Amino acid sequence: LASDERRLELALLGFGHVGRRFALLLDERRDDLRRAFRVDPRVVAICTSKHGSIYNRQGIDLRDAVARRSSGQSFGSHETPADLIARLESSAAPVRVVMEATTLSVSDAQPAIAHIEMALDSGCHAVTVNKGPVAFAFRRLHQFASDKGLSFLFEGAVMDGVPIFNLVRETLPSVKVTGFRGIVNTTTQHVLMALEAGEPFAAALERMQAEGIAEADPALDLQGWDAAAKAAALANVLLDADLTPHTVAREGLGPGTAAAVQRAFAAGRRLRLVISGSRGSGGAHASVRLTGLEPTDILATLASTANALILTTDLLDEIAICQMRGNVTQTAYALFSDLVTVCRRAGAGG
Amino acid sequence: LASDERRLELALLGFGHVGRRFALLLDERRDDLRRAFRVDPRVVAICTSKHGSIYNRQGIDLRDAVARRSSGQSFGSHETPADLIARLESSAAPVRVVMEATTLSVSDAQPAIAHIEMALDSGCHAVTVNKGPVAFAFRRLHQFASDKGLSFLFEGAVMDGVPIFNLVRETLPSVKVTGFRGIVNTTTQHVLMALEAGEPFAAALERMQAEGIAEADPALDLQGWDAAAKAAALANVLLDADLTPHTVAREGLGPGTAAAVQRAFAAGRRLRLVISGSRGSGGAHASVRLTGLEPTDILATLASTANALILTTDLLDEIAICQMRGNVTQTAYALFSDLVTVCRRAGAGG
Numbered sequence: 240l241a242s243d244e245r246r247l248e249l250a251l252l253g254f255g256h257v258g259r260r261f262a263l264l265l266d267e268r269r270d271d272l273r274r275a276f277r278v279d280p281r282v283v284a285i286c287t288s289k290h291g292s293i294y295n296r297q298g299i300d301l302r303d304a305v306a307r308r309s310s311g312q313s314f315g316s317h318e319t320p321a322d323l324i325a326r327l328e329s330s331a332a333p334v335r336v337v338m339e340a341t342t343l344s345v346s347d348a349q350p351a352i353a354h355i356e357m358a359l360d361s362g363c364h365a366v367t368v369n370k371g372p373v374a375f376a377f378r379r380l381h382q383f384a385s386d387k388g389l390s391f392l393f394e395g396a397v398m399d400g401v402p403i404f405n406l407v408r409e410t411l412p413s414v415k416v417t418g419f420r421g422i423v424n425t426t427t428q429h430v431l432m433a434l435e436a437g438e439p440f441a442a443a444l445e446r447m448q449a450e451g452i453a454e455a456d457p458a459l460d461l462q463g464w465d466a467a468a469k470a471a472a473l474a475n476v477l478l479d480a481d482l483t484p485h486t487v488a489r490e491g492l493g494p495g496t497a498a499a500v501q502r503a504f505a506a507g508r509r510l511r512l513v514i515s516g517s518r519g520s521g522g523a524h525a526s527v528r529l530t531g532l533e534p535t536d537i538l539a540t541l542a543s544t545a546n547a548l549i550l551t552t553d554l555l556d557e558i559a560i561c562q563m564r565g566n567v568t569q570t571a572y573a574l575f576s577d578l579v580t581v582c583r584r585a586g587a588g589g
Numbered sequence: 590l591a592s593d594e595r596r597l598e599l600a601l602l603g604f605g606h607v608g609r610r611f612a613l614l615l616d617e618r619r620d621d622l623r624r625a626f627r628v629d630p631r632v633v634a635i636c637t638s639k640h641g642s643i644y645n646r647q648g649i650d651l652r653d654a655v656a657r658r659s660s661g662q663s664f665g666s667h668e669t670p671a672d673l674i675a676r677l678e679s680s681a682a683p684v685r686v687v688m689e690a691t692t693l694s695v696s697d698a699q700p701a702i703a704h705i706e707m708a709l710d711s712g713c714h715a716v717t718v719n720k721g722p723v724a725f726a727f728r729r730l731h732q733f734a735s736d737k738g739l740s741f742l743f744e745g746a747v748m749d750g751v752p753i754f755n756l757v758r759e760t761l762p763s764v765k766v767t768g769f770r771g772i773v774n775t776t777t778q779h780v781l782m783a784l785e786a787g788e789p790f791a792a793a794l795e796r797m798q799a800e801g802i803a804e805a806d807p808a809l810d811l812q813g814w815d816a817a818a819k820a821a822a823l824a825n826v827l828l829d830a831d832l833t834p835h836t837v838a839r840e841g842l843g844p845g846t847a848a849a850v851q852r853a854f855a856a857g858r859r860l861r862l863v864i865s866g867s868r869g870s871g872g873a874h875a876s877v878r879l880t881g882l883e884p885t886d887i888l889a890t891l892a893s894t895a896n897a898l899i900l901t902t903d904l905l906d907e908i909a910i911c912q913m914r915g916n917v918t919q920t921a922y923a924l925f926s927d928l929v930t931v932c933r934r935a936g937a938g939g
Contacts, residue, residue, distance in 0.1 A: 402760035
């Protein structure tokens with residue numbers, strides 16, 4: 240620890256594909272953070288859902304931890320997220336961060352919200368790649384963090400590590416976002432394009448699952464819940480809304496979708512699952528709709544692997560940002576870029 | 590001036606459409622800057638190319654200045670850019686900024702480069718909406734600013750106020766850009782799409798000029814110089830190159846273009862003026878080429894009013910950012926967002 244470096248202690252809740260890829264990315268790029276921000280980040284705690292946990296206040300050997308989990312080993316300790324957050328709370332490190340990378344519960348976003356509340360309550364910054372907390376409780380968590388002088392960050396909630404929330408916060412000062420429109424769910428995008436090409440629904444879905452694109456249980460994607468959570472997150476942050484995925488007008492794919500895709504195509508349109516949001520006199524609202532897009536619409540031209548978001552603004556008219564191909568590295572990068580924001584603020588004396 | 594606010598003095602060199610729109614935007618959003626950064630920005634000097642200048646150390650009434658110039662009046666003083674920069678140099682304001690909004694000279698980027706050198710040499714931050722300085726002399730000016738502890742910023746050089754340089758600097762920490770590809774010139778985009786629709790070249794161009802899309806002298810656009818300057822700027826900043834528009838491999842539109850557009854279209858492709866850049870073993874290189882794009886290419890799907898840039902990166906694969914419709918407010922916003930960067934750094938004690 241160089242004499243002018245500030246120690247940053249990090250607890251990682253969730254150690255699936257994303258958590259492990261993040262650990263390797265941090266290991267690889269740690270020196271970028273040390274050089275840029277005079278901060279020395281160490282992961283001191285890792286908690287898995289079913290395979291135990293580790294705590295090491297000197298900093299966990301991340302490559303070793305990833306290798307052990309990837310070969311199926313469990314960690315020896317049974318400390319819970321609450322135990323590990325308590326350890327951070329009692330540490331003397333000037334910067335402490337809890338990273339939430341557990342699985343989304345679309346009914347109530349728990350236990351992710353509880354983890355974030357515990358973290359903030361214990362003086363730790365909270366970073367999540369889980370879209371639940373921002374989709375269900377942005378206003379409350381943001382206010383709580385702000386009152387405590389801490390950060391609550393969630394770049395990975397929409398379009399993985401492609402900057403959306405950071406784009407608006409860091410590069411569009413004084414710009415008011417008045418609405419958005421986008422395609423943000425890859426499974427449904429794949430299925431709709433396969434249906435357009437004439438593949439039957441069940442066969443298309445099985446192929447997605449075999450290729451690892453769709454989840455084993457694809458219901459959250461197909462019913463539009465994943466898109467609704469992202470729409471709520473965007474509306475809450477960019478349009479000052481206070482929505483949840485349950486208050487987003489939601490439509491999903493079903494048995495009639497194949498025929499609807501073909502009807503739209505015959506009429507020269509592309510049926511896509513489109514999220515949108517806008518400010519209104521009674522507050523902001525958001526929706527997830529199967530929408531027949533004109534072929535010249537930039538959303539209609541996206542490949543099956545691509546996501547895109549179009550922001551409508553007061554000063555810059557419409558701007559679009561597109562992710563051509565998503566992967567787990569990009570999701571892990573979302574956590575990394577939020578960690579950089581914490582470091583930047585800490586380095587500036589915050 | 591609230592007791593804890595730092596005074597920011599600003600000289601505006603160039604007071605055409607962009608300079609005037611910026612002045613009104615600053616007038617309108619000044620309080621955003623005061624609240625966010627505890628900085629009080631005042632334009633104390635304005636220099637026009639042929640209609641005199643103003644200096645007022647209390648701060649110029651911007652609405653009045655815009656109204657006077659827009660109704661054809663000249664300003665009373667004949668102070669030059671050098672005189673006005675000298676006035677800033679001798680001021681006691683803790684933050685001083687020179688904004689360069691003169692017309693691009695594609696042969697050598699003068700007098701813009703000289704203005705920026707004078708500004709930095711006099712302890713002023715330099716912000717330019719003119720792409721010349723970054724296209725011709727980025728490495729030198731960046732180093733000069735850095736040595737002086739000052740900022741040299743140029744968001745408006747490519748795609749107006751849509752964040753490109755800010756996007757990479759502020760929201761993609763630790764990401765390495767390995768290449769880019771884009772459509773960044775609106776006049777040629779309009780002409781090529783008109784040719785595709787069967788309109789003759791001369792008629793298409795005249796229509797663009799009548800609509801104010803193309804310049805009275807469209808040669809810089811049509812010959813690819815504007816695109817080459819933007820390609821050089823992007824390569825210099827994002828790919829560590831040291832190019833000028835003259836060392837960018839350049840192609841433009843000519844008498845044979847209409848036939849080439851039609852041949853490409855008949856073969857299922859869209860002929861567009863595409864810039865690209867990549868890192869190579871002998872350093873980075875960049876080009877401007879008439880390129881036949883597959884119709885599924887996101888660049889082929891852009892409307893005639895749209896620009897887009899695709900960045901290839903190490904961690905996020907490809908990401909694209911698109912400007913749907915440009916206008917003078919967006920160009921003025923580029924200056925505003927760079928001013929925010931100066932304020933942010935000044936507010937943080939820089």
